[in-house]
Amino acid sequence: MTRTDVAIVGGGIAGLTAAIYAAQAGKRVMVLEQQKQMGGRAATNQKEGMYFNLGGHALYKGEAYDAFKELGLRLEGSAPSVDAHGLWKNELRTMPMSVGSLFQTPLLSWKGKLELAKWLAKLGKADTSVWNRISVRDWIEGELRDPMLRNLFYALLRTASYVVAPELQSAGPVLKQLQHSLQGVLYVDRGWGTLVEQLRELAVQSGVTCVTGCKVVSVEHQNGKVQSILDEDGRSIEATHVIMAIPPSVAHKLVPHADRTALDTWVKQAIPVTAACLDVGLSRLPKPEHSFIYGLDLPVFLTNQSRSGKPRAAILSDNGAYSVCLLKYQGPQTDAKQDEQDLERVLDLAQPGWRDVLVARQYLPRMTVVHDFPHMKRVVNPGPAVPEIQGLYVAGDWASHGELLVDASVASAKRAVEHLVAAEHAITVTA
């Protein structure tokens, strides 16, 4: 049997971040990942010279960005230009994303334009936590008067979170994410796989043992204390602490008698968010000006992440081809074929003739973007500790305390490590 201080199940961004912080706190750490490579949903596929993330990804200036900077990662890429179009009644119209486009847009009346300008100024410095206990629907319908402005905000907030459940989603966290996006997002050169690789390298340099191809099947505990983890080949690793950086349903399955722990509440309250993702590499752009499209009457989004011009966005190919990502935000009912057709129709409108300049394509019909998010039916925020089992922790995009997307993965990973270090310190002081 192997022994370690901290065993981390799952080698996505949450698991790798937790591993680095735990190793930097002086712990012996092992990360166990079931796939052949680390990275989970932040992996990047290479195809015909293109770098395709698992659906369009943007790094917000939130908790993950700050932690990556703190860890010394090279964040290469750029912020895209904000020029955008809104898709409304099958036509593309200028979106009011800057002072110039606010004047030009045919989408809003003068009254609507004034109201938007007022809100953008107000939101920039607002304390969004005052809206944590109301839904996005109530916030939009209660705060905004202009009907078209409401449509714009539904689209902006959906894009910032991937959630299409305004009556369920808490307004505060997503308005905070909108604040982050007003500071500009980063499209990462050569995809998020470069972030994963840097995290993995840093983990190894910090002394972490990274094991791939290792599926954990059980997290053993006795007398209210974590003991060990067991993999599918029957190998056991004894550990003082275990951080489960995996989906909530998997965490629940791995822990014997999980139904008697907080894991049961966390898994029951979780509402997964999914999207259909179509990524295409195009040797040239039939309509370069159509690089950023928000669906206003359809839950879709298009972004050319490698657009040229000033500011230039990310390098996402080795051959100069453009990487255009389309997303359809999904509710509980989905139809993979219909979603693909809807996305192709948006591409036909934005980049007519795209099939003639196609270099590569990737269609992912139903990607889980996050396993849970801050919503009105949440009983409690998950983690960091599983209170009934000493030494057991959770991390991941679902273990959010108000953060969204990868910010929740990173913030929860940091919380788990801080908690285990503090708990150990408390035990030493008491002894």
Ligand SMILES: Cc1cc2nc3c(=O)[nH]c(=O)nc-3n(C[C@H](O)[C@H](O)[C@H](O)COP(=O)(O)OP(=O)(O)OC[C@H]3O[C@@H](n4cnc5c(N)ncnc54)[C@H](O)[C@@H]3O)c2cc1C
């Ligand atoms: C289409 C799409 C678009 C997105 N866009 C954005 C964006 O623009 N901005 C943003 O901030 N975030 C975005 N995200 C979210 C972001 O990618 C995720 O939040 C983040 O990558 C999740 O990291 P994680 O470590 O929490 O989970 P994961 O990446 O899912 O990692 C969990 C890991 O655990 C492993 N595992 C599971 N079970 C076991 C087991 N039994 N034993 C061992 N290993 C196991 C899995 O293989 C996986 O590698 C997007 C996600 C998607 C899918």
